Amino acid sequence: MSAETIPLDWAKARALVFEAGRSAAGPAEAVPLSGADGRTLAEPLVTLSDLPAFPTSSIDGWAVRGSGPWRPIGQVLAGNTAAPLTEDGTCVEIATGAMVPASADALIRIEASTRDAEGLVSGTARAEPEWRLPGDEARRGEQVLPAGTPIDPAVLGMAATCGYDTVPVRPQPRAALLVFGDELLTSGPPGNGRVRDSLSPLVPAWLRRSGATVDPAAVRGPVQDTLEAHIAAIRQGLAEADVVCTTGGTMHGPVDHLHPALAALGAEYIVNTVAVRPGFPMLLARVPGPDGRPRFLAGLPGNPQSAVIALVSLVAPLLAGLQGRELPTLAQVEVTAPVPGRGGFTHLALASLDAAGRATPASHVGSSMLRGLAAAHGFVVIQPDTRAQAGDVVLFLPLALLPGERP
Incomplete structure (x- = not known):
């Protein structure tokens, strides 16, 4: 293995692609x-x-001036400008959210007040003021986010x-998907030596959940297993999208044309193989764009779970950078059962979270399987040359999901 293809540490690869995305983020x-x-x-x-922009009543009740009992002289509703109270012993009825009149001394809740036969209002104000002052939440020009x-x-x-x-x-990154492998079935059940393409529905949905836009017409494949077809498909994808994901062809076998195609297109590798299992090998390359802005190509392995690990390892940080977001930090979770290591590689092990936030390793987790993935919340991160025992606390990498999914 040459120096150029020595697997890169997983955490370093994640940081590299994030910075590549951040440097290419579009204008506001x-x-x-x-x-x-x-x-x-x-x-x-x-x-x-200022927030609020004016003194604002927190209650339905009375705005009073001076000592009681008070003579009602009007009403202030939300959305109206309140006239000042100019005389002691007067009050106005006031609604929640309404502007408090100038010179009011207190607000009295409607349920804490009474009216006598002459209509005069009596009551006791609470010790704490019942209105919000201008700037209570924020002052004009203050950064809130x-x-x-x-x-x-x-x-x-x-x-x-x-x-x-x-x-x-920030502009939403545009994404495209190219499925390599003309042996794949695009409909119906698998059989007769052919497997169903599961990544055409999976990858675009994941990309959308991560903030990218994916035109249905930008999902193409299976691409014919020739170098010429690969170059043409990648060139078309790069003309339409900021990020092109490909599936399969990341090795150097007889029908793996991705690396020669990238060379023909003048691509520059940002990451070429990552020391992570499953998910080996994966890559991210930068390709010059016709408008002077770079485009990116993410080479995902053909096995479904490995492809998802490439998505969460390389594409998620890239999309975060392109959108001007921060690199997502990883939570810490306690594992409920042992999780093996993978030697000098980082091991991303599928797991589900219980109500207490503890992670239980999933079953059916082969790189070609999706059953474990479909029931999992994310991956526990087992560092190189380590393993986890039940009760250990490790990092957790969530799957990209919409809020409220898989609670």
């Missing part, structure tokens, strides 16, 4: 709040006014509260 663009869910803040979110924050419904609500109609976001 403004999108309406209605279209920003799932995107990434390209700039810090700062408040455009940093650049790189993934946008979810709560972030959208925060942006609206801050006064935004549009938000600056």
Whole structure:
């Protein structure tokens, strides 16, 4: 094995591809709040006014001035501008969220008040003020969320509260998939020496959950097992997408044309083989784009579980960088059973999490199997030249899932 193909440490490979993605992240663009869910803040979110912008009632009740009993002189509803209270002994009825009149001394809850036969209001205010002052939550110009924050419904609500109609976001990476191996079946059950292509439905769905867009027309294959067909398919994919994933052909066998095709296209390897099992071999290459921005090609192994491990190891960090996000940190979990090591390689072992967050190794975990993957939450990370015993605490790499899936 040459120096160029010595397997790279898994953690180092993950960091390298993240930095490659970050350096290639596209410029910010403004999108309406209605279209920003799932995107990434390209700039810090700062408040455009004090929050709240005016003294705001936290209750339904009365805003009073002076000592009681108080004579009602009006009403303030949410959305209205409150006139000041100018006389002692007066009050106005006030709704939750309404502007507190200037010169009000206290707010009294409606349930803590009474009215006499003449309509005068009596009651006792609580010791703590029942309104929010301007700037209680944030001052105008204060940063409330940093650049790189993934946008979810709560972030959208925060942006609206801050006064935004549009938000600056990073472009969504465009992705494509090329399935190599013209022996694959694209429909029906496997048999007669042929296996079903499981990666055409799996990979695009995973890429979308990781923030990329995938046009159905950008999923192609099986690509004919010739060098010319590989070059043509990759060139077309790179013309349409920022990230092209390929499946199979990462070795150097008689019908493995990926490496010669990359050489013909002037690609530069960022990572060429990673010391991880399953998932060996995988690669990530950078290819010059026609617009001056680089494109990326991720070579995934043909075995399904190995392909997913390449996705979570190389493509997930790349997509995080391209979207201006941070490299996801790995949680720590306790394993409930022994997990073997894989010698000098990092072992990513499928596992499911229980209600206490403990990881139980999955069954049916061969690199060609998907049964264990379909029931798992992610992978426990067993460092090179180590193994885990029941009760040990190890790192955990989650699968890319939508919120609420597989609780």
